[in-house]
Amino acid sequence: xxxxxxxxxxxxxxxxxxxxxxxxxxxxxxxxxxxxxxxxxxxxxxxxxxxxxxxxxxxxxxxxxxxxxxxxxxxxxxxxxxxxxxxxxxxxxxxxxxxxxxxxxxxxxxxxxxxxxxxxxxxxxxxxxxxxxxxxxxxxxxxxxxxxxxxxxxxxxxxxxxxxxxxxxxxxxxxxxxxxxxxxxxxxxxxxxxxxxxxxxxxxxxxxxxxxxxxxxxxxxxxxxxxxxxxxxxxxxxxxxxxxxxxxx
Amino acid sequence: xxxxxxxxxxxxxxxxxxxxxxxxxxxxxxxxxxxxxxxxxxxxxxxxxxxxxxxxxxxxxxxxxxxxxxxxxxxxxxxxxxxxxxxxxxxxxxxxxxxxxxxxxxxxxxxxxxxxxxxxxxxxxxxxxxxxxxxxxxxxxxxxxxxxxxxxxxxxxxxxxxxxxxxxxxxxxxxxxxxxxxxxxxxxxxxxxxxxxxxxxxxxxxxxxxxxxxxxxxxxxxxxxxxxxxxxxxxxxxxxxxxxxxxxxxxxxxxxxxxxxxxxxxxxxxxxxxxxxxxxxxxxxxxxxxxxxxxxxxxxxxxxxxxxxxxxxxxxxxxxxxxxxxxxxxxxxxxxxxxxxxxxxxxxxxxxxxxxxxxxxxxxxxxxxxxxxxxxxxxxxxxxxxxxxxxxxxxxxxxxxxxxxxxxxxxxxxxxxxxxxxxxxxxxxxxxxxxxxxxxxxxxxxxxxxxxxxxxxxxxxxxxxxxxxxxxxxxxxxxxxxxxxxxxxxxxxxxxxxxxxxxxxxxxxxxxxxxxxxxxxxxxxxxxxxxxxxxxxxxxxxxxxxxxxxxxxxxxxxxxxxxxxxxxxxxxxxxxxxxxxxxxxxxxxxxxxxxxxxxxxxxxxxxxxxxxxxxxxx
Numbered sequence: 064x065x066x067x068x069x070x071x072x073x074x075x076x077x078x079x080x081x082x083x084x085x086x087x088x089x090x091x092x093x094x095x096x097x098x099x100x101x102x103x104x105x106x107x108x109x110x111x112x113x114x115x116x117x118x119x120x121x122x123x124x125x126x127x128x129x130x131x132x133x134x135x136x137x138x139x140x141x142x143x144x145x146x147x148x149x150x151x152x153x154x155x156x157x158x159x160x161x162x163x164x165x166x167x168x169x170x171x172x173x174x175x176x177x178x179x180x181x182x183x184x185x186x187x188x189x190x191x192x193x194x195x196x197x198x199x200x201x202x203x204x205x206x207x208x209x210x211x212x213x214x215x216x217x218x219x220x221x222x223x224x225x226x227x228x229x230x231x232x233x234x235x236x237x238x239x240x241x242x243x244x245x246x247x248x249x250x251x252x253x254x255x256x257x258x259x260x261x262x263x264x265x266x267x268x269x270x271x272x273x274x275x276x277x278x279x280x281x282x283x284x285x286x287x288x289x290x291x292x293x294x295x296x297x298x299x300x301x302x303x304x305x306x307x308x309x310x311x312x
Numbered sequence: 313x314x315x316x317x318x319x320x321x322x323x324x325x326x327x328x329x330x331x332x333x334x335x336x337x338x339x340x341x342x343x344x345x346x347x348x349x350x351x352x353x354x355x356x357x358x359x360x361x362x363x364x365x366x367x368x369x370x371x372x373x374x375x376x377x378x379x380x381x382x383x384x385x386x387x388x389x390x391x392x393x394x395x396x397x398x399x400x401x402x403x404x405x406x407x408x409x410x411x412x413x414x415x416x417x418x419x420x421x422x423x424x425x426x427x428x429x430x431x432x433x434x435x436x437x438x439x440x441x442x443x444x445x446x447x448x449x450x451x452x453x454x455x456x457x458x459x460x461x462x463x464x465x466x467x468x469x470x471x472x473x474x475x476x477x478x479x480x481x482x483x484x485x486x487x488x489x490x491x492x493x494x495x496x497x498x499x500x501x502x503x504x505x506x507x508x509x510x511x512x513x514x515x516x517x518x519x520x521x522x523x524x525x526x527x528x529x530x531x532x533x534x535x536x537x538x539x540x541x542x543x544x545x546x547x548x549x550x551x552x553x554x555x556x557x558x559x560x561x562x563x564x565x566x567x568x569x570x571x572x573x574x575x576x577x578x579x580x581x582x583x584x585x586x587x588x589x590x591x592x593x594x595x596x597x598x599x600x601x602x603x604x605x606x607x608x609x610x611x612x613x614x615x616x617x618x619x620x621x622x623x624x625x626x627x628x629x630x631x632x633x634x635x636x637x638x639x640x641x642x643x644x645x646x647x648x649x650x651x652x653x654x655x656x657x658x659x660x661x662x663x664x665x666x667x668x669x670x671x672x673x674x675x676x677x678x679x680x681x682x683x684x685x686x687x688x689x690x691x692x693x694x695x696x697x698x699x700x701x702x703x704x705x706x707x708x709x710x711x712x713x714x715x716x717x718x719x720x721x722x723x724x725x726x727x728x729x730x731x732x733x734x735x736x737x738x739x740x741x742x743x744x745x746x747x748x749x750x751x752x753x754x755x756x757x758x759x760x761x762x763x764x765x766x767x768x769x770x771x772x773x774x775x776x777x778x779x780x781x782x783x784x785x786x787x788x789x790x791x792x793x794x795x796x797x798x799x800x801x802x803x804x805x806x807x808x809x810x811x812x813x814x815x816x817x818x819x820x821x822x823x824x825x826x827x828x829x830x831x832x833x834x835x836x837x838x839x840x841x842x843x844x845x846x847x848x849x850x851x852x853x854x855x856x857x858x859x860x861x862x863x864x865x866x867x868x869x870x871x872x873x874x875x876x877x878x879x880x881x882x883x884x885x886x887x888x889x890x891x892x893x894x895x896x897x898x899x900x901x902x903x904x905x906x907x908x909x910x911x912x913x914x915x916x917x918x919x920x921x922x923x924x925x926x927x928x929x930x
Contacts, residue, residue, distance in 0.1 A: 121542060123659065196410040
């Protein structure tokens with residue numbers, strides 16, 4: 064016989080005129096190897112088929128199921144109930160627009176972010192289908208992959224003090240994205256180009272260095288290092304602009 | 313109600329969908345992609361292992377070429393593949409990989425010098441040439457003669473999807489996410505677009521397009537034990553089948569992956585076995601070499617899955633509260649290898665099982681993994697039956713996989729087919745004008761509105777959508793799982809026919825307002841049962857064993873009678889699909905023969921019917 068779990072779940076369906084935001088308790092017996100993916104689906108199928116939440120890969124690869132679990136943003140699919148107390152509070156991620164209950168709209172924000180930081184390799188080279196690929200050092204490929212591992216779950220933005228104060232803040236996810244292109248030799252942008260994208264209070268200079276982002280990143284991406292690296296580089300790029308032209312570079 | 317009009321409508325924004333979208337956008341056409349989830353969460357992102365392409369850059373890939381890749385692919389398919397399509401695929405795969413590198417994929421690269429690797433638990437040495445330093449590297453995958461699988465650590469799908477989505481953003485491809493296509497708009501001859509339900513608001517809208525592409529991935533979620541993401545419920549296949557004129561090809565060809573973890577069915581990559589992982593039984597005995605002395609754990613997936621099932625049936629599996637399973641042993645690969653090259657695997661074991669794979673065995677069992685079948689298209693990706701409808705990727709039956717697809721060939725197919733079909737869609741759009749018939753559009757919308765109102769009001773009956781779904785799960789795994797036979801398949805078909813009727817009597821328990829999740833399932837449950845029936849009925853009628861389709865009562869591969877492809881149509885009002893058949897391939901570059909693994913007898917085809925064509929002569 065497993066523990067008797069009490070889930071307190073945020074409920075609100077903005078499209079139901081009768082709905083008001085509230086916390087709703089659900090009781091369920093704990094099963095072996097239970098994760099929040101298993102528990103929430105059981106709740107929906109056995110207790111309330113209208114309960115809204117989001118899962119996709121359920122293997123911590125796609126980033127769909129981020130929510131606030133007992134006060135901390137995290138991926139629900141890989142949260143084991145055995146690691147939680149008997150009372151489990153679930154709320155939707157802050158910062159993003161609520162769709163209903165535990166579901167938020169992350170897609171709109173992330174697409175807009177990708178456009179704002181111009182999230183693609185900028186090159187004037189054309190692809191030649193007949194040519195051998197350009198060579199790359201394997202260690203560098205690994206380094207780029209490390210920063211490419213972000214799954215856009217939104218936890219870092221949800222845990223960010225600046226983002227909660229200024230909705231236009233790009234957040235660690237966007238700054239990490241820029242860092243990924245900065246180390247990629249295929250991208251021909253210069254530090255000055257990057258400065259024009261993130262050299263502002265909406266970008267790198269808005270970061271207060273609280274580092275909640277790194278604490279909650281489910282992929283353990285070294286966000287602190289990336290933010291520090293970008294800040295130094297772009298501060299330098301800005302300082303260089305005050306120098307006479309012949310002394311730059 | 314909103315109406316959107318565009319040149320190309322891509323239903324699905326995973327790798328295949330977005331690659332076609334990128335091709336059309338590059339040619340200057342307007343494109344809208346629809347997706348159940350933000351595009352970067354598409355199931356393409358979950359493919360860990362890699363993409364096969366005969367680049368031949370690494371030591372163990374020396375001498376590789378598209379020709380060798382072709383042989384592996386056709387043998388893997390158990391001669392079920394369309395060989396013209398397989399040839400297009402292997403010839404274009406290296407180009408597609410290099411193009412993805414150009415756009416930013418951090419492929420792993422060749423590191424010169426001598427290093428060790430494991431195969432079948434034994435250690436070997438290899439030496440990479442200095443002149444190949446920095447070219448795209450490859451790893452070993454099951455069923456291949458050479459190391460051919462390009463990879464980005466073990467997040468290949470993720471990395472390629474993020475790169476391709478970046479390219480889509482660059483080109484201004486619109487992605488409308490959290491929407492679901494619930495029917496195609498067509499007049500029996502032309503496809504005009506789709507009716508869409510928004511998964512944020514529940515509202516319906518209409519998307520009109522000159523060309524519509526179905527790229528919705530697999531339909532694994534008609535099985536309870538599947539590695540597929542929650543979204544892979546066959547939505548694209550259902551709306552195509554519901555037209556009555558578009559057939560689904562080879563739906564009985566369903567692949568089971570040897571290593572889904574128990575209990576959550578999450579896939580752990582074939583790379584584990586490629587890198588030297590072994591399979592053990594309850595006595596911790598390595599059994600695969602007894603069945604497959606040559607390839608052991610690296611035989612193709614259908615063979616490994618069947619051997620595992622065979623071994624468990626002998627009572628040698630490990631009992632658990634979640635059913636019988638076997639062990640995967642990757643301890644000897646070491647902490648460093650596990651936490652770098654196989655990091656996702658390491659994380660999955662620790663986070664979902666509480667198992668440290670450097671110290672403990674991992675519980676695994678064969679789990680539904682891949683749908684070889686899907687919307688039947690010609691070699692250009694154009695669907696049979698409706699002008700202006702295309703399909704690519706796992707949702708399509710293009711058909712390079714036949715009755716079994718090789719690891720690394722499906723992820724490669726997404727971008728290669730995307731590139732090829734994308735080019736053909738552009739050709740189509742350049743030479744095609746059409747008109748949209750308001751009468752047809754209004755009728756399609758009205759039909760969906762009434763269906764939704766009926767489900768909410770309880771007009772059709774009182775069945776619970778989850779109970780109907782559970783009944784389907786129980787039936788299909790018993791009857792149309794890894795081993796099949798006439799008696800169990802007949803029972804399965806009979807049960808599913810009754811479940812199909814029950815699925816028409818579903819009503820909601822909740823209020824159905826807004827982005828109601830119960831309504832989303834209710835709208836497709838009958839379609840899912842139809843897909844299950846296409847699988848089971850196709851399997852019942854195919855009285856042979858080929859690739860993943862293993863009949864205990866017909867163990868031979870029968871080239872005399874079954875060297876063909878099943879086409880399943882669904883006629884309005886019927887309770888079973890109508891099956892037709894076509895030749896597996898227009899010609900043979902590689903005449904039917906022995907795969908060299910898997911055993912089994914072959915009933916040969918009439919030699920007069922085997923039209924052999926020399927490669928590359930037209």
